[in-house]
Amino acid sequence: MALKILSVDDSRTIRLIVGKAFKPYDCDMVEASNGEEGLVAAAREKPDLIILDVTMPVMDGVTMLTKLKADDALKAIPVIMLTAESGRENVLHIAKLGVRDYLVKPFKDDQLIEKAGRVIPLQKKPVAAAA
Amino acid sequence: MAADNQQYDELAKQYGFAPVPESVSRLTQLVAQQYADLDEIAAVIQSDPVLTKRLLRVANSHATCEAEYTIDTVEQAIMRYGMGGALILAMGTPLALALQKAFQTMIGLKLEQFPAHQLVGVNGEHMRGSIGFSGKVNGHVYLRMTLQSSRSVAASIFGCKPEEMNNADEIRDAIGELLNIMTGNFKSNLCDSGLDCKLEPPKVGITDDYSTPIERGGGIERIAFRAGSIHPFVEVTANPWHG
Numbered sequence: 001m002a003l004k005i006l007s008v009d010d011s012r013t014i015r016l017i018v019g020k021a022f023k024p025y026d027c028d029m030v031e032a033s034n035g036e037e038g039l040v041a042a043a044r045e046k047p048d049l050i051i052l053d054v055t056m057p058v059m060d061g062v063t064m065l066t067k068l069k070a071d072d073a074l075k076a077i078p079v080i081m082l083t084a085e086s087g088r089e090n091v092l093h094i095a096k097l098g099v100r101d102y103l104v105k106p107f108k109d110d111q112l113i114e115k116a117g118r119v120i121p122l123q124k125k126p127v128a129a130a131a
Numbered sequence: 132m133a134a135d136n137q138q139y140d141e142l143a144k145q146y147g148f149a150p151v152p153e154s155v156s157r158l159t160q161l162v163a164q165q166y167a168d169l170d171e172i173a174a175v176i177q178s179d180p181v182l183t184k185r186l187l188r189v190a191n192s193h194a195t196c197e198a199e200y201t202i203d204t205v206e207q208a209i210m211r212y213g214m215g216g217a218l219i220l221a222m223g224t225p226l227a228l229a230l231q232k233a234f235q236t237m238i239g240l241k242l243e244q245f246p247a248h249q250l251v252g253v254n255g256e257h258m259r260g261s262i263g264f265s266g267k268v269n270g271h272v273y274l275r276m277t278l279q280s281s282r283s284v285a286a287s288i289f290g291c292k293p294e295e296m297n298n299a300d301e302i303r304d305a306i307g308e309l310l311n312i313m314t315g316n317f318k319s320n321l322c323d324s325g326l327d328c329k330l331e332p333p334k335v336g337i338t339d340d341y342s343t344p345i346e347r348g349g350g351i352e353r354i355a356f357r358a359g360s361i362h363p364f365v366e367v368t369a370n371p372w373h374g
Contacts, residue, residue, distance in 0.1 A: 012301065013288055013308040017237070020290065055315065057332060084229075084315025086148050087322040088139045095142050102146040105312045106233040111147075 003120055006030045006047035008038035008064065009082070010056040014105070018051055018082070021109035022116075026123045035064030042074050048120050051112070052099075054083040054090065062090070065097050078119045082107065149232075151225055151320050154179035158221040159324035162214055163267075172217055173205045186212065186220050189352060216350045218268070219369050222317055223352045226272060226365055229316035230356065233309050238287040240358040257281075258302070260310040260335040264318060266328030270369030272317070273343060274310045280361045281306050307333040313365070343368060 003026065007018045010033050019029045030045050032038040036059040042050060050068075054061040061083065069075045078100040086104045094102065101115045116122060143150070150156075158175045161167040176182045183205055190208035191200040202208050209217055227244060234240045258281035260274040276284070279293075285305035286296040296302060310333050318330055345351050349370030356363045 011304055011308040011311065013285075013305045016289065055311070055330065084312045085319050086143070086316070087319035088135065089322060090319075091142055091146075092135060092139055095138075102142070104146075104148055105315065106229075106236040108236050 002026045002028045003049070003122070004028050004030060004045055004047040005116075005120075006032065006038065006041055006045060006050045008032045008035065008041075008050060008056070008061065009053040010034055011053075014053065014082070017109070018112065021112050022122075024124055025113070026125050035059030035061055035067075038064050039067055039074075042068060042077060043071075046074075047077060049116060050077055050079045051082050051116075052079050054081065054085050054094075062094060062097070065094065065099065069098055080112075080115055080119065082112070151228075152179070154182060155221055155224040156320065156324065158182065158217065159320055159326070162218040162221060163321075163325045167214070169206075169209055169214075172214075173209055176205050176209075176217070176220070182220060182224070185223065185352075186217075189216065189220065213350070215369070219350050219352045219367060222321065222367055222369060223354055223365075225317040225320045226313050226367060227354050227356075229313040230274075230309065230363065230365060233312045234284075234356075234358060234363075237309075238284060240287070240361065242356040242358045242363070245355045245357055256337050256339045258306055258335065259338045259340075260306050260333055262310055262314045262333045263331040264314070264321075264328045265331070267326045268321060268328055268369055270349060270367060271344075272310065272314045273364075273366040273368075274306065274313065275364040275366070276306075276362065278337065280363065283361060284309070284363075303335040307335040310335070317367075 005022055005027050007015045007029060009015050015031045022029060030041050030047060032041045034056045052061045065079060081094055081099050081102045084105040100119045103112060103115055154175055161172050176186055186205060186208045187200060190202045190212050194200050202211055231242045234242045257275055257277050261271050263271050281302055282296050283293045285302040286293040288305045314330060318328060321328055343351060343366050345368045349368055351366060351368045354365045
């Protein structure tokens, strides 16, 4: 059964890059463009992994993470932060909330896949299906 | 505080963060104090050939080559350019590094930095992205490039040919994300140095306006890059110690 990955980022460009990174793997991608949509998608889809940006309109990633970790039904979903911000205060606060990893933009596909692969059992798709 | 620093260092190692150059981090911390010792600032800049070169270039902004410099020491440049200028110098480095890394990792292009006057600027309509920041330091970061360059950059990011890149929203989003990445990195350095600030959402659009408003009492630095026919220009304006 395919793994489900939720990408939460206000930039379509980043969601597209994340989707392309996971394309060779047996994953179904779900997208949200802010924290509020992300929480709805997380509750509906129960993803195996969330890739989460910090700075977003409507609801930022830190607020979404706080709400996610306060929800018994969702708090076990692993989260990897994907953001351009690596300031000390932000990182310490986010680490305390509980994330599995943290990747600073810009990033390479293989960096994201390596970090995701440490959290969920990524399996390559058969060659024909990945094309 | 020391425990936080140690914890952050451990997390940065665990997460694989690329550190900001020590000289840049130290310079930002020094000028963030507003009344820091000028000799100490000069010593930090002199320890870094890249910072020294940039400061002298900015202090001699009317010169077209080094032979025309009338200010040729770091001390003279700081006296001329001021503490605010030293801060902008410190701010420009993380911006430049982040943009170069973004181009390298997202597009596979190696951006080289050039003195702005050595490159032909953008003419006519061009793509301009801007992000404001406010807090203990106020200012804006601008990213400009020709329409053709912005189309090529977006096409590379989306993995298609420039002629297939016809969606203006996608081009704007791609340029906006480059700007976000660049500015997010530099904001982290400012905050870590005690200059807490918040970023505004990016604004990206086509314009023929080349003017760059400078914050009252502040300064500006222009950084030009080149990778083949793509010439991105970055400008940072700031008024430190505001608020």
